[in-house]
Amino acid sequence: xxxxxxxxxxxxxxxxxxxxxxxxxxxxxxxxxxxxxxxxxxxxxxxxxxxxxxxxxxxxxxxx
Amino acid sequence: xxxxxxxxxxxxxxxxxxxxxxxxxxxxxxxxxxxxxxxxxxxxxxxxxxxxxxxxxxxxxxxxxxxxxxxxxxxxxxxxxxxxxxxxxxxxxxxxxxxxxxxxxxxxxxxxxxxxxxxxxxxxxxxxxxxxxxxxxxxxxxxxxxxxxxxxxxxxxxxxxxxxxxxxxxxxxxxxxxxxxxxxxxxxxxxxxxxxxxxxxxxxxxxxxxxxxxxxxxxxxxxxxxxxxxxxxxxxxxxxxxxxxxxxxxxxxxxxxx
Numbered sequence: 066x067x068x069x070x071x072x073x074x075x076x077x078x079x080x081x082x083x084x085x086x087x088x089x090x091x092x093x094x095x096x097x098x099x100x101x102x103x104x105x106x107x108x109x110x111x112x113x114x115x116x117x118x119x120x121x122x123x124x125x126x127x128x129x
Numbered sequence: 130x131x132x133x134x135x136x137x138x139x140x141x142x143x144x145x146x147x148x149x150x151x152x153x154x155x156x157x158x159x160x161x162x163x164x165x166x167x168x169x170x171x172x173x174x175x176x177x178x179x180x181x182x183x184x185x186x187x188x189x190x191x192x193x194x195x196x197x198x199x200x201x202x203x204x205x206x207x208x209x210x211x212x213x214x215x216x217x218x219x220x221x222x223x224x225x226x227x228x229x230x231x232x233x234x235x236x237x238x239x240x241x242x243x244x245x246x247x248x249x250x251x252x253x254x255x256x257x258x259x260x261x262x263x264x265x266x267x268x269x270x271x272x273x274x275x276x277x278x279x280x281x282x283x284x285x286x287x288x289x290x291x292x293x294x295x296x297x298x299x300x301x302x303x304x305x306x307x308x309x310x311x312x313x314x315x316x317x318x319x320x321x322x323x324x325x326x327x328x329x330x331x332x333x334x335x336x337x338x339x340x341x342x343x344x345x346x347x348x349x350x351x352x353x354x355x356x357x358x359x360x361x362x363x364x365x366x367x368x369x370x371x372x373x374x375x376x377x378x379x380x381x382x383x384x385x386x387x
Contacts (some may be wrong), residue, residue, distance in 0.1 A: 078321045090154055097150050105143055108354075111361050125375055 139357050145350030149176070153343050163246050171340065172243045176347035177235030178269070181228045182307060183352040185276075187359060188224035189304040191217055192297035199294060212367070213374070218293035219366035221300060224284065224359050225276055231355060232273050239266060247321065265315040265322040270312050275303045 155174035161168055197219040212220075240259055243266075251258035260266070282299055288290035315322060 088312050094151060094154050097154070101147065101150060108357055108361060111365075115361055115364045115368065119275050119364065122375075126371070 131240060136359075138353055142353030142357060145346050146354055147307060147350075149173070149343055149347035151282055153347070156343060157241055160341065165246075167242055167245050172343050173243060174238040174346045175344055176351040177231050177238065178311065179348040180351040180355045181231040181235065182311070182357060184224045184228035184231060184355050185304055185307060187356065188221045188228060189300055191221035191224065192300040194218070195221060195293055195297050199290075213370065214293055215289055215370045215373075216367045218289070218296065219289050219370060220359075220363045221297065221361045222280075223366060225300065227355055227358050229273065229280075230352075231367055232269060232276070236266075236269055236273065239269070243321070261321065262287050263320040263322060264318040265311070265320060268310040268314055272307055275306055279303055 149172050150269075153169055158166070158168050180240055195214060198217065199214065243261055243263075247261060248255075248258035279296060279299055283292055283296045286295060
């Protein structure tokens with residue numbers, strides 16, 4: 066039972082090893098973060114532009 | 130207070146999704162001979178469905194709101210900020226559009242996941258390498274088609290009020306189908322997903338508490354980001370609606386003067 070308990074950890078290490086040993090995970094993380102930061106920036110920029118449009122629209126309606 | 134809430138839910142969404150993306154890649158996963166490292170997809174694939182349901186809930190709430198407010202006195206533009214039928218309809222439509230986008234991303238991540246696990250030994254030209262007719266996979270496709278029907282229905286009406294009214298009724302029925310499609314049918318049939326009886330028994334042994342926490346973080350985070358996307362797009366639609374109304378009012382005034 067003790068052997069089987071430790072064998073689980075050995076198998077987990079084996080599974081983890083290829084990804085971390087080759088440092089592929091860093092490349093994956095870099096790509097994911099670039100996409101994520103780009104997406105968040107896009108949302109912030111769009112939100113700011115929409116706020117400006119709303120202000121312009123308020124001005125137009127008040128002039129009326 | 131509204132500004133604080135508006136900012137805080139966005140920051141919370143960014144933090145939670147950022148956490149799920151980074152920690153999900155580095156957390157020690159329980160060993161699974163079939164899934165291998167692809168089991169990390171659990172943190173990104175599953176949240177898509179819950180985010181979709183969140184967006185579809187927003188959509189159906191606005192559809193119900195529209196049907197309730199289909200009152201002749203409320204149809205005219207009110208510059209004091211009261212939303213018109215067109216604005217409410219746009220909010221329901223945009224939420225459904227983002228929901229469909231999330232559904233598509235969920236389907237694609239699921240197809241890729243099954244390709245590199247259960248279908249690993251099959252050739253690329255074998256259809257079953259990409260599509261395994263799993264109950265929840267089929268149900269997800271059906272829900273996608275139902276919502277594509279919603280957009281098709283919308284495009285077949287040119288009169289805005291008629292379009293909004295009929296689309297809202299359809300949207301309520303479409304949302305009602307999500308409950309059996311995602312929560313009832315997959316539990317009744319055997320399949321690869323953890324919601325199926327066999328799958329949940331396997332998962333109970335293979336996943337630890339850590340994984341569930343990251344998955345939950347991902348679910349909340351992606352739902353908040355989806356809501357943010359909806360907020361930006363619906364605000365833009367409202368501005369467009371106001372501008373259209375402004376132009377038509379101005380044109381009407383000019384006609385009266387002439």
